[in-house]
Amino acid sequence: MRTAPTTKATLYERLRDGIDGFVAATPARFAIVIFAGLILVFTLLFSLPIATTSGERAPLVDALFTAVSVICVTGLSTVDMATYWSPFGHALVFIGVEIGGVGVLTLASILGLVISRKLGLRQKLLAAGDANPLRIRKGPIAEGQAVRLGETGSLLLTVAISALVIELVVALLIFPRMLLEGVPVLDAAWESIYISAMAFTNTGFLPTAEGLTPYADDLWFLSAIMLGVIAGAIGFPVIYVLSKNLRRPRKWSLHVKITILTFTLLLVLGALAYFILEFNNPKTFGQLDPGQRVLQSFFLSSMARSGGFSTIDIGQLDGSSLLVTDMLMFIGGGSASTAGGIKVTTLAILFLAAFAEARGHDDMEAYDRRIPSDVLRLGVSVVLWGATTVAASSIIILMLTDDAPLDHVLFDVISAFATCGLSTGFTASAPEPAQYVLAFTMFFGRIGTVTLAAALAASQHPRMFRRPEERPIVG
Numbered sequence: 001m002r003t004a005p006t007t008k009a010t011l012y013e014r015l016r017d018g019i020d021g022f023v024a025a026t027p028a029r030f031a032i033v034i035f036a037g038l039i040l041v042f043t044l045l046f047s048l049p050i051a052t053t054s055g056e057r058a059p060l061v062d063a064l065f066t067a068v069s070v071i072c073v074t075g076l077s078t079v080d081m082a083t084y085w086s087p088f089g090h091a092l093v094f095i096g097v098e099i100g101g102v103g104v105l106t107l108a109s110i111l112g113l114v115i116s117r118k119l120g121l122r123q124k125l126l127a128a129g130d131a132n133p134l135r136i137r138k139g140p141i142a143e144g145q146a147v148r149l150g151e152t153g154s155l156l157l158t159v160a161i162s163a164l165v166i167e168l169v170v171a172l173l174i175f176p177r178m179l180l181e182g183v184p185v186l187d188a189a190w191e192s193i194y195i196s197a198m199a200f201t202n203t204g205f206l207p208t209a210e211g212l213t214p215y216a217d218d219l220w221f222l223s224a225i226m227l228g229v230i231a232g233a234i235g236f237p238v239i240y241v242l243s244k245n246l247r248r249p250r251k252w253s254l255h256v257k258i259t260i261l262t263f264t265l266l267l268v269l270g271a272l273a274y275f276i277l278e279f280n281n282p283k284t285f286g287q288l289d290p291g292q293r294v295l296q297s298f299f300l301s302s303m304a305r306s307g308g309f310s311t312i313d314i315g316q317l318d319g320s321s322l323l324v325t326d327m328l329m330f331i332g333g334g335s336a337s338t339a340g341g342i343k344v345t346t347l348a349i350l351f352l353a354a355f356a357e358a359r360g361h362d363d364m365e366a367y368d369r370r371i372p373s374d375v376l377r378l379g380v381s382v383v384l385w386g387a388t389t390v391a392a393s394s395i396i397i398l399m400l401t402d403d404a405p406l407d408h409v410l411f412d413v414i415s416a417f418a419t420c421g422l423s424t425g426f427t428a429s430a431p432e433p434a435q436y437v438l439a440f441t442m443f444f445g446r447i448g449t450v451t452l453a454a455a456l457a458a459s460q461h462p463r464m465f466r467r468p469e470e471r472p473i474v475g
Helices: 007-025 027-046 060-071 087-102 104-118 123-129 149-178 186-202 218-231 236-245 255-277 290-307 318-331 344-359 373-400 408-417 434-446 448-455
Strands: 364-366 370-371
Touching: 027 060, 027 087, 027 373, 060 087, 060 434, 087 149, 087 186, 149 186, 149 218, 149 236, 186 218, 186 434, 186 448, 218 255, 218 290, 236 255, 236 408, 255 290, 255 318, 255 364, 290 344, 318 408, 344 364, 344 373, 373 408, 373 434
Parallel strands: none
Antiparallel strands: 364 370
């Protein structure tokens, strides 16, 4: 005699099927819901009295802002992170940036791979969408991708292994230097691991009140941090391809070639700009010797891309240097990385489109490959929505404040959108309504304009007709 299923089992199955259906139908919305849920959880945890050194509950704005900054791996803060939060609070920061750095969907897929030892199609699609926004939408996707769908499992292993190895290497590099500085062994071990995680995730938080001051002119220490920041900002697909074909550039995908070239050019050009613009600034590089000027220029150039660490007072930079930093932060790092911004490949695609138009070519081409038009449309959308977000946030914040300088407000807004973490000091001193706006800007910048647009659209809607063509005047 067949037994009827229990109501509890039926409800569980309905709930499971409902979640599976939601994830499969709208992975972009699922990503936003998970990010928002994590921020809510961490806000509650940061609100606990045990999370602060004073033993008192953190105000809502500080708990929320810190949670957003941690999960979105930004590095901006409304409080002194080193002294305000207790060891429990710093543990929350460490765990949060590790989750936010690799991406929620990627982390979920890695856990699924570890538990089940296999990766289903749905998990592959989720992870692939986290690594490539072009896969977020429904419909067929051409397999001319930087990482093919069949390689998703290998990419996830690369994400997990590279995060562990790179953070461990950076920690081992800076640990002896801390011992030489007189830091106790246990403190040096914890601080080196903490800083290496903040470097790889491009967050920029520091566990001590003195920050980088003891190592502000130390070539070894700063180089190790730059190594961690660049490794995190270059992108997991690039690390995956390089790990397989490091000595065979011919087998590098177009994405890898464009990312490495553009990333390197921006790093060098940014360092050159800082070297020239800050050469005679007595508050920054003016009192340094030539070698230190070169080191600090490269360090600031790499941190401005999304790293968030700083050895100087950003508010003392020349106005022209602030503008350069605005541009570098807005561009950010590589796609599917721990960095933010519109991404270096987006910038490269726009320049390739401009070069193709100047030459009278119908197609964009690079390294003997043709780039389809949908990539250009996506790049234009990213830049447009990013610029709109920055402009809207800046205008709202200027309305909420009385005497805040425009260049400082714009700088911190771009830093929030690009999840960079550098600040002129405006964020900490801003009124609470402005801090809420900055928190929203961080969230919007981390989940990505493409993900948000795909979440709103849910899917593509094919049309069975095409309207008559007419060309408006452009330029």
